Amino acid sequence: MNYKGNRHLQWEDRLTIERMLKIKVPKAKIAESLNVCLKTIYNEIARGMCEQLTSEYEFVQRYCPDVAERKYQENLRAKGPEIKLGNDYAFADYIENQIINKKRSPGAALAQSVIDGIYFSTEICEKTLYNWIYKGDVFLNLTEEHLLYKGKNKSKDPDQRNRAHAAKGISIENRPQEIAERTTFGHWEMDSILSGKGSKSALVVLTERLTRYPVIAWVPDHTADSVVRVLDRIERKLGAGFRSVFKSITVDNGCEFQDCSGMQRSRQVKIPRTKIYYCHPYTASERGSNENMNRIIRRFFPKGTNFDQVTAAEVAEVESWLANYPRRILGWKTPQILFEKYIP
16 A cells, blocks of 8 residues: 655654664555655655664664754755745745746736735745745656746947947937936837847837836838837827837847938928937847846747748737736836726
């Protein structure tokens, strides 16, 4: 018979094992009496085995509960705190589904359970969840390979920065401080994600700096004309509201953003629809929201993806996922919830 009790043996259990071994009780019977599996008994006896001197001055190998207890306590201290997951399989399944299938970070997965109104007997913080994942033996399928990769920012040579071509519009140095501080709504960052080799198509990605709300648009080529047409479509959709939603857009010095006047020029009124600011060359950190957004998008469209084979529905699905992704920096609220507060 296989007894599946997975409890840890206690000091009293070790004394019982010693007594039963002295009267030659079979190990299977010992396991049955303590309600543990036979392998546990064999492991316990091996742990407590030591050399003892008999009254006849002979050395023999015997089980000693003191030795077994000491080794057990040493192993506990070496292993660290006991994992609190226990048999909370619903929690484990939920976390694995959120991170593996829905591509959320550990913190976002925990926040999503609160948003969904789902509570488990296991209550842990984000740091503990990361530790469990890195430990590698807590979850059945979830490993650190499923975590969002955080690349290192590459510093650029200042001389190389100075050799870069001048911006086509207003430098970020002249951008109002309130935009840098993210205290007001309506200021965006814009970038593009290129397709794999053999395709000219790309994604234009806009990120609102205060709410982190995303707008993703597929374009047939990586040109300034395509970027201007994206803004034209958004202006047609929002009408007069465009100027209050897109007060400014910060871009890099890529070739697709060189038509500053075209991006600023309204197709509906004579005044500019927005104001364009240009980052310093080779300084991606000045568009940190965009860089982070692009990194998450790459989880759905890895490098080398041919955007000619990506449908508008797939792009819209990723955009919706990002808009409804709870963010730590937003107090675990979603960009969608915050964005809607500013839209009439």
